[in-house]
Amino acid sequence: MTYQLIRSAQPGSILERFACAASHVWQAGYEQPFIQELRQGILSQERFTWYMIQDRLYLDDYANVHALAFASCTHSTIQQDLAHALGDIAHELATVHDTYTQVFGISEQRITHAVQSAAARAYTTSMLETAYRGNTLEILVALLPCAWVYADYGARLAQELGDAVHGHPYEQWISTYAADDFWDASQWLRDDITLLAQQATEVEIQRLEQMFVQGVDLERVFWASAYEMQAGWNF
Numbered sequence: 001m002t003y004q005l006i007r008s009a010q011p012g013s014i015l016e017r018f019a020c021a022a023s024h025v026w027q028a029g030y031e032q033p034f035i036q037e038l039r040q041g042i043l044s045q046e047r048f049t050w051y052m053i054q055d056r057l058y059l060d061d062y063a064n065v066h067a068l069a070f071a072s073c074t075h076s077t078i079q080q081d082l083a084h085a086l087g088d089i090a091h092e093l094a095t096v097h098d099t100y101t102q103v104f105g106i107s108e109q110r111i112t113h114a115v116q117s118a119a120a121r122a123y124t125t126s127m128l129e130t131a132y133r134g135n136t137l138e139i140l141v142a143l144l145p146c147a148w149v150y151a152d153y154g155a156r157l158a159q160e161l162g163d164a165v166h167g168h169p170y171e172q173w174i175s176t177y178a179a180d181d182f183w184d185a186s187q188w189l190r191d192d193i194t195l196l197a198q199q200a201t202e203v204e205i206q207r208l209e210q211m212f213v214q215g216v217d218l219e220r221v222f223w224a225s226a227y228e229m230q231a232g233w234n235f
């Protein structure tokens with residue numbers, strides 16, 4: 001089945017090609033228990049808290065990938081975009097995370113002592129590997145699933161919930177990612193990828209496509225491990 005994106009790419013664009021290739025994992029990610037229970041408002045607070053802590057750790061790595069992309073880049077407008085994006089990540093941390101640390105009472109100490117789960121580490125290690133070894137286009141494509149999957153799932157959840165989003169236990173989370181602001185904040189990423197991809201060969205594009213599909217699936221795995229509350233380590 002083909003997943004119909006709410007936050008879609010321009011027909012015929014390189015981005016549409018990536019999304020098409022990822023269609024099955026995109027759908028599987030949306031259908032998984034974490035997202036479906038979140039939609040229904042029945043996801044346990046314990047699971048959500050576990051996720052939030054992992055996400056805090058994740059966003060630190062995510063910010064570092066932007067910094068490394070900046071360092072890889074000789075294009076001054078792309079550098080400006082990356083510097084700006086770092087500011088947006090700080091904003092995301094402040095709005096979503098501070099609310100939930102207050103609402104769900106997650107202590108700063110618990111976050112400081114948290115260990116990144118094996119699944120989360122698999123995701124960030126893969127992004128960081130690209131960030132250390134790849135060129136700017138590859139690093140930007142490594143970042144693309146993060147921005148796009150959240151914007152699309154958020155918009156889909158908001159669309160399916162309609163008015164029921166008001167007063168929903170996870171309203172703030174859903175509204176943050178459903179917002180046009182969140183989608184617009186990553187427009188630079190889609191534009192810069194489109195620009196740089198004009199110089200890429202077909203073989204390079206195919207590798208990027210594969211990397212994108214893997215990234216979308218790693219987003220799914222990240223939520224799945226949070227649902228199971230599986231650290232995946234024995235220490």
Ligand SMILES: Cc1ncc(CO)c(N)n1
Pocket residue numbers: 055058059092145146147150219222
């Ligand atoms: C794991 C993950 N991916 C993407 C986002 C969106 O920024 C996030 N907060 N967490």
